[in-house]
Amino acid sequence: MLQHLITQQHYFLLKLCSALGCGLIAGVFFAFSSFVMNALARLQPARGIAAMQSINITVINPLFMAVFLGTAAACILLFVSSLLKWHQPDAAYLLLGSLLYLVGTLGVTIVFNVPLNEALARVEPDSIIGASLWSGYLANWTIWNHIRAAAALAAAASLTIALCYRAAQS
Known part of the structure; x- marks a missing residue:
């Protein structure tokens, strides 16, 4: 009985930490989408590039x-758990939340934002190539960042629903 209780407590903490981590990352990405990238776009290209490189x-x-990455690891555990416990009512929310974070946040970061950042890192801020790259970088990076922010927020919502599912059913 005690081992089952500890397991349930750990499972609750895993869901809670995952939901909080997704929410925290959503907030970071929201800040970039809503004002950081706009502020950088207002700078001269060389200064904006140097700031973003930093x-x-x-x-x-x-x-x-x-x-x-800790949130990603927790979401992997919840993804596997949701498949193993598919019969439980909150499993679909755990699966959806985990996939939203893993694909929409971590996956988009790896496939889209990181390559854009690597390309920006290779240019001299005050070069013609840098200035040419900058406007496209701002637009493309921000679009993918909007997607990351929305996915992380949706993941946080889905994981929060899973976290509260049993209490809501009472």
Whole structure:
């Protein structure tokens, strides 16, 4: 009985941490979509490029990466759990939330945003090539960031529903 209780407590904490992590990442991406990229676009291209290059370096830090990748790891566990416990009423919400984060947030980051960041890292901020790249970078990066923000927010909502499902049914 105690082992079952501990397992349920750990499972609850896994769902809670996943929902909170998705919400936190959604907030970070929302901030970039709603004002950071607009502020960078208002700068001269060389200054905007240099600022974004600096952001792309400093974002690779233990705290952000722990939340970003830790949430992905938690979502992988919830994805597998939802398949193994498919008969439980909250399984569909866990599956949906996990997939939204893994595909719409982590996957989009790897496939779209990171290559754009790598291309930007290779240019000199004050070069003609840099200035030419910058306007396309701003538009493309921001579109994919909107998708990441929306996916992370939808994932947080779905995982929160799963977290509260039993309480709502009472």
